[in-house]
Every structure is written in structure tokens, then in C-alpha cells.
Amino acid sequence: MLNPKQNKRISKFLSLLLRHKPELLNLDIDAQGWVNTQELIQKCQEENPRLNLTMENLTIVVDSNAKKRFAFNTDKSKIRASQGHSIPIDLGYQPKVPPTILYHGTASRFLESILSKGLEKGNRHHVHLSKDIATALQVGQRHGKPILLEISALRMYEQGYTFFISENGVWLTDHVPTDFIVQYMKK
Numbered sequence: 166m167l168n169p170k171q172n173k174r175i176s177k178f179l180s181l182l183l184r185h186k187p188e189l190l191n192l193d194i195d196a197q198g199w200v201n202t203q204e205l206i207q208k209c210q211e212e213n214p215r216l217n218l219t220m221e222n223l224t225i226v227v228d229s230n231a232k233k234r235f236a237f238n239t240d241k242s243k244i245r246a247s248q249g250h251s252i253p254i255d256l257g258y259q260p261k262v263p264p265t266i267l268y269h270g271t272a273s274r275f276l277e278s279i280l281s282k283g284l285e286k287g288n289r290h291h292v293h294l295s296k297d298i299a300t301a302l303q304v305g306q307r308h309g310k311p312i313l314l315e316i317s318a319l320r321m322y323e324q325g326y327t328f329f330i331s332e333n334g335v336w337l338t339d340h341v342p343t344d345f346i347v348q349y350m351k352k
Contacts, residue, residue, distance in 0.1 A: 167222055167225050167226070171217065171222075172226055172229060174216065175216060175217075175223070175226045176230060176234065179234075179235060179244075180246065182200075183198065183200060183244070183245055184246045184249050184252070185251045187200065190209065194254075197245065197255055197256060197257055198254040198255075198256060199238065199243040199244070200243060200244055201242065202237070202241060202244050206219065206220060220241075224237075232333060232335075233333030234246060234249070235247060236332050247331045247332045248331040248332075248333070248335055249289055249290075250289065250290055251289055254290065256331070258331065258337070259329070260328065262328070263321075263322055263328040263336055265319040266315055266317065266319075266347070267295065267296060267316045268294065268296070268298055268300075268301035268314065268315060268316065269292070269293070269294050269295070269313075269341070270300075270301035270303065270306070270311055270312070271304075271311070271312050271314065272305060272308035272309030273310040274308075274309055275312075279346070280343060280346070281343070283341050283342040283343045283345075283346070284314070284316075284340065284341035284346070285340055286339060290337070291338060292337070292339065292340060293336070293337060294316055294335070294336040294338065295335065295336070301313055301314075314346050315347040316341055316345055317346075318336070318338075320345060321338070321341070321345045326338055326340075327339070
């Protein structure tokens with residue numbers, strides 16, 4: 166059984182490999198972001214044995230991750246990150262109609278830039294939005310003093326912006342112009 170520290174270490178390493186740098190272990194990643202599970206385990210055991218990545222531990226990390234950052238295919242022969250890639254990946258998401266309001270959590274140091282340029286995806290594929298305040302605040306706290314932005318998502322959609330929803334419930338869009346940032350609250 167993994168302790169919380171081991172779980173977090175494996176999760177962070179998986180995020181790095183599956184979202185940003187599969188080349189660190191020379192992993193073959195397909196166009197949809199899938200990596201062969203056994204190849205991942207074998208290469209991790211060879212290159213980073215202290216990580217103690219086994220199928221059992223990998224399953225625990227995937228199943229216990231509160232944000233569902235990773236997903237197996239149906240027979241667990243492949244694994245991928247659910248979103249947040251900085252490498253070219255087509256996750257196959259279909260456009261969806263968003264709720265009226267979505268939220269974005271960020272750090273207060275980014276507020277001036279956001280209010281001038283809107284929310285930009287940076288080196289990721291999409292801007293990430295949450296359907297609930299608690300999740301958005303949790304994300305914002307990772308980067309400093311949190312700020313909560315309320316996004317007029319349905320109005321954006323009605324004006325031609327495309328939205329997707331990832332397997333783990335994160336709403337995705339390419340850009341949120343300042344006109345759609347309804348309000349912000351310091352928490």
C-alpha cells in the first residue's frame with residue numbers, strides 16, 4: 166500500500182511524463198496521449214527504481230487521484246493524462262454546451278495580466294475552468310494567494326467559442342477574453 170507521500174511522488178512523475186516530457190523515459194506516446202502501461206512500468210523500474218512503480222501502485226494512484234488526472238483504457242493496457250498537456254495530443258473531446266457560469270482559480274499576482282489580456286492557455290492546449298468554486302479555489306491556492314474568476318461561459322458559447330469537457334470534469338476552451346470575466350473575488 167502506498168503512503169500519501171509515495172502516491173504524490175508517483176502522481177507528479179506521471180504528470181511530467183504523460184503531459185509534458187515522455188522523452189525522459191523514451192516513452193512511445195500515441196496521438197491521443199496513450200502510453201503502453203507495461204512499457205511505462207518497465208522503464209520507470211529501470212530508470213527510477215526508487216519510485217517503486219508497479220501495476221498495483223499505478224492503479225492506486227489513478228484510482229485515488231481526487232482530480233482524476235489520469236485514465237486507463239478499458240483493459241488497463243494503456244494510460245494517459247486526462248488534460249493539461251503541453252505536447253501535441255488529440256484527446257478526442259467533442260464540443261459541449263457549457264453551464265451558464267464556470268470558474269477559474271488563479272493567484273493574485275496574475276490578476277492584472279488576466280484583466281488586460283483575458284485567460285490565455287499559455288503552453289497548454291486549453292484554459293482550464295471548473296464548474297464549482299471549491300475546485301477553482303483549490304487550483305488557485307497552488308499558485309499563491311488565490312483569486313476566483315467567474316466566467317460567463319454560456320454567453321461565450323453563444324458567441325461562437327468552443328468548449329470541451331475532459332474525462333475528469335474539467336471544462337476546456339482556447340481563450341477567455343476579458344469581456345467574459347464577470348467578476349473576481351479575493352479569497
